[in-house]
Amino acid sequence: AQSVTQPDIHITVSEGASLELRCNYSYGATPYLFWYVQSPGQGLQLLLKYFSGDTLVQGIKGFEAEFKRSQSSFNLRKPSVHWSDAAEYFCAVASYSSASKIIFGSGTRLSIRP
Amino acid sequence: GAVVSQHPSWVICKSGTSVKIECRSLDFQATTMFWYRQFPKQSLMLMATSNEGSKATYEQGVEKDKFLINHASLTLSTLTVTSAHPEDSSFYICSAPGRAPNTEAFFGQGTRLTVV
Numbered sequence: 681a682q683s684v685t686q687p688d689i690h691i692t693v694s695e696g697a698s699l700e701l702r703c704n705y706s707y708g709a710t711p712y713l714f715w716y717v718q719s720p721g722q723g724l725q726l727l728l729k730y731f732s733g734d735t736l737v738q739g740i741k742g743f744e745a746e747f748k749r750s751q752s753s754f755n756l757r758k759p760s761v762h763w764s765d766a767a768e769y770f771c772a773v774a775s776y777s778s779a780s781k782i783i784f785g786s787g788t789r790l791s792i793r794p
Numbered sequence: 795g796a797v798v799s800q801h802p803s804w805v806i807c808k809s810g811t812s813v814k815i816e817c818r819s820l821d822f823q824a825t826t827m828f829w830y831r832q833f834p835k836q837s838l839m840l841m842a843t844s845n846e847g848s849k850a851t852y853e854q855g856v857e858k859d860k861f862l863i864n865h866a867s868l869t870l871s872t873l874t875v876t877s878a879h880p881e882d883s884s885f886y887i888c889s890a891p892g893r894a895p896n897t898e899a900f901f902g903q904g905t906r907l908t909v910v
Contacts (some may be wrong), residue, residue, distance in 0.1 A: 714898060723904045724838075725885065770837060780891035780899035781828060782837045 681706045682773050684785035685787055692791040701756040701788050703771030705744075712774040713754040713784065715745055719767045727769075730754065731779070741765070766792045798890050801903030807909055808877055815905045817844075817888035823868035825891035828899065832885040844871040844888075878909040880885075880902045905907060 683706045705711055717725040728739025733734050735747040747758045754771060771785040797820040807813050817827055828843040842863055843851040850863035861880075862874040873880055885906050889899040 712898070721906075724901045726898060729898050745810070766803055774898075779897060780889065781840070781843065782889070783840060784830075786837045 682711060682775060682783050684773050686769075686770050686771050686785040686788050688788045689702045689786070692787045692789065693761055694793045694794055696760050697791070699756075699758045699761045699765070700767050701771075701790070703754045703756065703785060704752050705754060705771075706752065707773060707775070709776060710792045712776065713745075713747060714755045714772040714774070715739065715743065715754075715771060716765045716770045716784075717741075718770065718787075724770070725781065727756070743760060759788075760787045761792055763794070783793055798832045798900045798902045800888055800905055802905055804906040805905055805908070807907070809879055809909055810877055812874055812876045813878055813887075813907060815875075815886055815907075817871045817873070817890070819869045819890045819900075822890075822893050824867060824871075826891055827865060827871040828889045829863065829871075829873050830887045830889070832887065832904075834884075838887065841873075843876050846871075850894065875907065878907070883907055883909045 683697045712729040716724045717727050718724050728737045728742045730737045730747045737745050743758050745775050747754050768787050770787045772782045774782045799818045801816045824844040829841045829842050830838040834837045840853050841856045843866040844863045846865045852858045865871040883905050887904040888902045
């Protein structure tokens with residue numbers, strides 16, 4: 681069965697600092713991988729996705745993620761965070777046979793220090 | 795782009811009553827839809843897969859008699875929380891597959907259910 685692990689429950693970074701959110705997945709084959717963001721009381725917004733091809737994926741709002749098969753990881757990065765980036769971030773996985781049946785990680789809450 | 799509309803966005807109901815949540819694909823057909831539940835400060839847990847014209851497939855631990863799913867048309871799936879209790883208070887969100895094969899799902903805006 682597919683699973684996603686986000687080891688960091690809560691991260692605080694200073695505004696303007698770089699960010700890396702960790703994500704590890706468990707799946708027998710190459711999965712589809714996603715990062716979603718959720719602001720308090722809001723729905724989900726897709727930041728980026730990896731289906732195939734270039735392992736470095738560019739997303740919206742200046743985010744990027746790198747798929748590393750050898751480490752079963754899909755970490756999210758941003759070179760300089762803004763106060764508006766404070767939110768909950770979910771890494772997610774789906775199988776090749778059903779890209780829409782998405783399994784979410786436990787989430788990482790990002791706080792921004794002024 | 796494709797849009798999934800969920801209604802209502804929030805609802806408050808009395809304990810013991812039933813609540814229906816609708817999930818519509820607005821400009822495309824969806825033979826499959828997915829329902830998730832998110833408790834406060836937790837992740838989204840897949841509850842069930844809704845299948846047009848047939849029974850829903852429930853994830854382990856989800857009570858099918860309590861969470862009734864109906865997918866009577868290609869654009870509408872409904873989730874009915876029957877005999878709701880305060881512990882059912884949660885954020886419920888649906889999704890539908892993208893139109894092209896192997897594309898990501900489109901999520902509804904979510905429904906915040908509060909049972910008092």
